[in-house]
Amino acid sequence: MKWTQQIRMPRGWLGLSIAVAWKPCTGSKVVGVSNRIGARYCPFFDYDQDVPQLLIAEIRDLQDRFLLGDAFFFKTGRGYHVIIPELLPLFEWTEILKASTVEAAYAHLPQINKSRAWVLRVTPKGNNRCEYAGCVPGINGRETSRDMIQHLTLRGVPEEDLREAKHFMQEQEYGLTYATYEA
Numbered sequence: 001m002k003w004t005q006q007i008r009m010p011r012g013w014l015g016l017s018i019a020v021a022w023k024p025c026t027g028s029k030v031v032g033v034s035n036r037i038g039a040r041y042c043p044f045f046d047y048d049q050d051v052p053q054l055l056i057a058e059i060r061d062l063q064d065r066f067l068l069g070d071a072f073f074f075k076t077g078r079g080y081h082v083i084i085p086e087l088l089p090l091f092e093w094t095e096i097l098k099a100s101t102v103e104a105a106y107a108h109l110p111q112i113n114k115s116r117a118w119v120l121r122v123t124p125k126g127n128n129r130c131e132y133a134g135c136v137p138g139i140n141g142r143e144t145s146r147d148m149i150q151h152l153t154l155r156g157v158p159e160e161d162l163r164e165a166k167h168f169m170q171e172q173e174y175g176l177t178y179a180t181y182e183a
Helices: 052-066 090-099 104-112 146-154 159-166
Strands: 002-009 012-019 029-034 044-047 071-075 080-083 119-121 131-136 178-182
Touching: 044 119, 052 071, 052 080, 052 090, 052 131, 080 119, 146 159
Parallel strands: none
Antiparallel strands: 002 012, 029 119, 029 178, 044 080, 071 080, 071 131
């Protein structure tokens, strides 16, 4: 439904438009993991495209430009989730996000809410599962999150794919935050 009203003013027109939309929920309760760990962030990417060659090329470019470590790909029903377990300050993470082609809503929504956290779904949504699809090696050398590496292990990432990232695990841990929501 859309409502528009115009009011004549001495030097022109004043217009007001209101649009109302309703979108039904599928009703599936899902769990997601947040990329915020303490005051830092692990790079999370949510792609709604199913062209792995293009996504791998983009992630390799981001790894080269921003000196990022190993990237772990998870296949979803419509695309891919990518997790890099390195810990970055917010300003650096948002610069990387701007350089990527992730969905606009995914990139911008957390920056306007007070939690400033990006979330990736980890449980099935109906028949849509998130399954490990592979690793793109990067330039390891930054501090990585111990809990995020443990989370990746629980999600099916083989030990040999995590070997390099484990060399840079942080000593102090803040823990991961999980969120339950309807999708």
